[in-house]
Amino acid sequence: MSQVTRTDARDRLVAAAVESFASKGFHGTTTRDIASAAGMSPAALYVHHRSKEDLLHLISRTGHELTLRLVQEGVASADEPVGRLVAVVRGFVVHHARNHTSARIVNYELAALSPAHLEEIAGLRRAIEQELRDVVEDGVRLGAFTTSNPRMTALALLSLGIDVARWFRDEGEWDPEDVAAHYCELALNMVGAISR
Amino acid sequence: MSQVTRTDARDRLVAAAVESFASKGFHGTTTRDIASAAGMSPAALYVHHRSKEDLLHLISRTGHELTLRLVQEGVASADEPVGRLVAVVRGFVVHHARNHTSARIVNYELAALSPAHLEEIAGLRRAIEQELRDVVEDGVRLGAFTTSNPRMTALALLSLGIDVARWFRDEGEWDPEDVAAHYCELALNMVGAISR
CATH class of the missing domain: 1.10.357.10 (Tetracycline Repressor, domain 2)
Structure with a gap:
């Protein structure tokens, strides 16, 4: 994975987390919600963010x-x-x-x-x-x-x-x-x- | 169930809901969390509140x-x-x-x-x-x-x-x-x- 793609995926996950936390709160959001809002698999999320x-x-x-x-x-x-x-x-x-x-x-x-x-x-x-x-x-x-x-x-x-x-x-x-x-x-x- | 007990149970559930929503947010709280914080069964919650x-x-x-x-x-x-x-x-x-x-x-x-x-x-x-x-x-x-x-x-x-x-x-x-x-x-x- 190139550096550019890697940074892009990380940022997309952050943007997806902002949207998910904003609409359902931190506790009401699952990592699956965030991954799916970023168009990624739950496993892919853990490549970029620990939790x-x-x-x-x-x-x-x-x-x-x-x-x-x-x-x-x-x-x-x-x-x-x-x-x-x-x-x-x-x-x-x-x-x-x-x-x-x-x-x-x-x-x-x-x-x-x-x-x-x-x-x-x-x-x-x-x-x-x-x-x-x-x-x-x-x-x-x-x-x-x-x-x-x-x-x-x-x-x-x-x-x-x-x-x-x-x-x-x-x-x-x-x-x-x-x-x-x-x-x-x-x-x-x-x-x-x-x-x- | 007497009227007094009924009102008391309703109020206890409201107080438990306030505490649960405050600590985990609305979306992060289950009816089970609320019932348990009120010392009641999940089924008992539905006697007093629809949802x-x-x-x-x-x-x-x-x-x-x-x-x-x-x-x-x-x-x-x-x-x-x-x-x-x-x-x-x-x-x-x-x-x-x-x-x-x-x-x-x-x-x-x-x-x-x-x-x-x-x-x-x-x-x-x-x-x-x-x-x-x-x-x-x-x-x-x-x-x-x-x-x-x-x-x-x-x-x-x-x-x-x-x-x-x-x-x-x-x-x-x-x-x-x-x-x-x-x-x-x-x-x-x-x-x-x-x-x-």
């Missing part, structure tokens, strides 16, 4: 690493709190709207991960939370934001972004950029940004 | 009716926009924090409902959304709120409240009332409430 949980871990790690990178890029894109918050919220919301199917699995199937995998993913989640918290706490320290509870406000900003994956619909009236633009306004209000 | 979907529908309808009632009570509790918004957000957040396990099933397993049941539940969800939207739109009309997009802001308020069920932990540092109090402050900021 159903291995596929979930791969989807989860990829999603969390991408989210962490987006948040870090948002932070690096500006040198003051308002610009940072807007960049982080925009990137986070657009990602969770565009990739709402995989983002639901990434955020709602954590309990199905093995203890070792969950520990790794929890570390990525803490890193994402810490970036958001730093943006809000720095803003308060620099006098740009006035929220009375920076930590809970940072958690609420993250929560609002994650929940976009639950309610966003491709066929809805708003596109990901519309949602992101209004969510930036809401985020500035939530932190109590001083009008400039 | 696993029937149990999900009951949990979903109960949760949505309770949420709608809480929101309506919040609206009725005050005669001006700020008081209404605070009452609605407080009731919604406390409910979703206290009952986070059942609230996750209520909000994340909609796709597993039968088409007829989904239609009924979707009607309840529209009624809840409409109450929130009226609170925000009335506030803007009366000059108490200044948000540029009342409909998306109302959706974001609902989204923030629903997602409490995902992240809230009984053993966490904040109790439901702590979260509700800060979320009322965030909600007033989100709608752009004019300081009084």
